Amino acid sequence: MPVTLADQLVVAISSRALFDFEEENTVFEANDDRAYMQLQLQRLEKPARPGVAFSLVRKLLSFNSGDAARVEVVIVSRNDPVSGLRVFRSCQHYGLPIQRGVFTRGASPWRYLKPLSANLFLSANEADVRAALERGFPAARVLPHSARATDAHPNxxxxxxxxxxxxxxxxxxxxxxxxxxxxxxxxxxxxxxxxxxxxxxxxxxxxxxxxxxxxxxxxxxxxxxxxxxxxxxxxxxxxxxxxxxxxxxxxxxxxxxxxxxxxxxxxxxxxxxxxxxxxxxxxxxxxxxxxxxxxxxx
The missing domain is CATH 3.40.50.1000 (HAD superfamily/HAD-like)
Incomplete structure (x- = not known):
């Protein structure tokens, strides 16, 4: 049987929405992607801090239990594949069972939302969010400076x-x-x-x-x-x-x-x-x- 995400809640999320990459992003926005790539490689063993949507993603993934796959989270990012190494390494550090990712090295990733059948797209990039909304996908631009979620409701x-x-x-x-x-x-x-x-x-x-x-x-x-x-x-x-x-x-x-x-x-x-x-x-x-x-x- 082919692998399918049917009947799951699919959340597509950028690396900046999931993790705090604001310091690294200043290099990325300077249009120096090779310097950004090198910086992420230098920090490969340093887990990124949780970002704005981290709590949401971690809790949604907790709906999965045993053979019951109810939620799928996919990294959909303008990062390059090499920088994606740190994203997945950070996921592993925090015990987030995220296995899938799409990395586009600066190109808008919205077009991959359709084959994913995404129910939600979260990104810090306004243009990507607008493109997703125009094509009928629930999408929001996260505010990286937002307060983080409390630990008051762990379940x-x-x-x-x-x-x-x-x-x-x-x-x-x-x-x-x-x-x-x-x-x-x-x-x-x-x-x-x-x-x-x-x-x-x-x-x-x-x-x-x-x-x-x-x-x-x-x-x-x-x-x-x-x-x-x-x-x-x-x-x-x-x-x-x-x-x-x-x-x-x-x-x-x-x-x-x-x-x-x-x-x-x-x-x-x-x-x-x-x-x-x-x-x-x-x-x-x-x-x-x-x-x-x-x-x-x-």
């Missing part, structure tokens, strides 16, 4: 999502941007029973729902919706999730309050939002990523 993956333009389409956000808050509230109240169209991260949420239902003795999943919506616009969001038959554990309808301190209390392993101001607010407290989608997220 629980915690993921938080914004609503409009992330889980849902930007239909309602367009009304808000064009006509203001009052019209937005009227628009959403009048359509409370009409589900919102899906946003770019709905496929990921669906895949996570399967993990949540399966669970393992080692790891559980907890999700949160963290949105600027408030009553009465909250009802359409809740009813949309009900229509999708997707359960969210926590929902925060903040009515424009800064999200960072609320996320600090939820303590997610990762937070996704389309608006840079919310991502920056979150990044001071938790690992965060920008979803460059929708009218407000471009």
């Amino acid at each position: 629980e993956v915690r993921i938080a999502f914004d609503g409009d333009a992330v889980l849902f389409s930007d239909e309602a956000e367009r009304v808000f941007q064009a006509d203001g808050l009052d019209e937005f509230q009227r628009h959403e109240a009048a359509r409370a029973a009409s589900p919102l169209p899906a946003g770019p991260f709905k496929p990921l949420l669906t895949a996570l729902q399967r993990l949540q239902r399966e669970g393992t003795a080692a790891m559980r999943l907890r999700t949160a919706l963290v949105t600027a919506r408030s009553a009465p616009a909250h009802e359409r969001a809740v009813r949309t999730l009900m229509d999708w038959q997707i359960e969210i554990d926590e929902a925060m309808f903040l009515g424009g309050l800064a999200k960072g301190e609320f996320l600090r209390e939820f303590e997610p392993d990762f937070f996704f939002d389309d608006q840079t101001r919310h991502v920056e607010s979150a990044a001071g407290h938790v690992p965060a990523g920008h979803v460059a989608a929708g009218v407000a997220g471009g």
Whole structure:
């Protein structure tokens, strides 16, 4: 039988999102890839420090047990193959069972997401993330300066999502941007029973729902919706999730309050939002990523 990743949650992640390569990246961005390659080889025996998405990846991989392969993580990186040696060596150091990688030496790696059937792409490269989103893959640009996840929930993956333009389409956000808050509230109240169209991260949420239902003795999943919506616009969001038959554990309808301190209390392993101001607010407290989608997220 051919090897397949079917029925698994597939996370494609860049080396910079998984590990802290910010110091090395200054050499890479100077367009001196040979110097970068040499630097990584010099540090081959020095494990890289955990990066922004490290906690998320480590916990998701804990859903695999025995013969049950539920999650696959693949390194998809602009690094060269030689520098990839240190990436895999660092994975081994931390006990991350990551076996697959694609290294493109500066070329955009988004085109390999399709054969991987990726459910999520995480990268620090904005152009790569935008290309992935345009082609229908849930993708986010990690903020390397984000706070790291806490160790408070070792047996629980915690993921938080914004609503409009992330889980849902930007239909309602367009009304808000064009006509203001009052019209937005009227628009959403009048359509409370009409589900919102899906946003770019709905496929990921669906895949996570399967993990949540399966669970393992080692790891559980907890999700949160963290949105600027408030009553009465909250009802359409809740009813949309009900229509999708997707359960969210926590929902925060903040009515424009800064999200960072609320996320600090939820303590997610990762937070996704389309608006840079919310991502920056979150990044001071938790690992965060920008979803460059929708009218407000471009």
